[in-house]
Amino acid sequence: xxxxxxxxxxxxxxxxxxxxxxxxxxxxxxxxxxxxxxxxxxxxxxxxxxxxxxxxxxxxxxxxxxxxxxxxxxxxxxxxxxxxxxxxxxxxxxxxxxxxxxxxxxxxxxxxxxxxx
Numbered sequence: 001x002x003x004x005x006x007x008x009x010x011x012x013x014x015x016x017x018x019x020x021x022x023x024x025x026x027x028x029x030x031x032x033x034x035x036x037x038x039x040x041x042x043x044x045x046x047x048x049x050x051x052x053x054x055x056x057x058x059x060x061x062x063x064x065x066x067x068x069x070x071x072x073x074x075x076x077x078x079x080x081x082x083x084x085x086x087x088x089x090x091x092x093x094x095x096x097x098x099x100x101x102x103x104x105x106x107x108x109x110x111x112x113x114x115x116x117x
Contacts, residue, residue, distance in 0.1 A: 002069040003034035003059040006076055022073040024081045029073030031066065034059045 005015070009028045012020060018030035036042060039062040043049035052058035063069040 001034040001036060001039060002063045002066055003032050003038075004061045004063065004069045004073050004076075005030050005032070006073075006080065021070050022077045024077040025084065027077050027080055029077050031069055031073070034062045038062065 004021075005018070006027060006029050007015065009023060009026050012028050012030065015030050015032070018032035020028050021031045022029040038052075038057070038059045040046075040049050040058075043052060043058065049058055053060045061069075061072060063072060
């Protein structure tokens with residue numbers, strides 16, 4: 001079995017023995033070996049499986065072949081980069097809006113003297 005993890009490119013060095021199979025922007029998909037005992041089928045319930053993933057006793061994304069793992073990795077990296085682009089565009093739109101300074105008589109501005117009273 002094969003496993004895929006998605007990490008920032010800057011963190012690839014922390015995963016020796018895994019091969020970078022897809023890179024997109026600042027994200028890399030790494031491929032490594034796994035075992036049936038670490039896959040979803042080895043656990044009695046989703047809760048048990050996700051608990052094992054959270055504690056490092058199971059692999060979240062396992063595949064029967066390298067080709068299947070590569071297809072998953074390509075799709076995941078593409079989707080993550082698309083989402084990152086949407087977020088960046090939204091942040092740029094918000095940052096370009098002119099902001100009005102609050103007025104002194106505005107209900108959102110309360111003077112320190114008024115707060116102390």
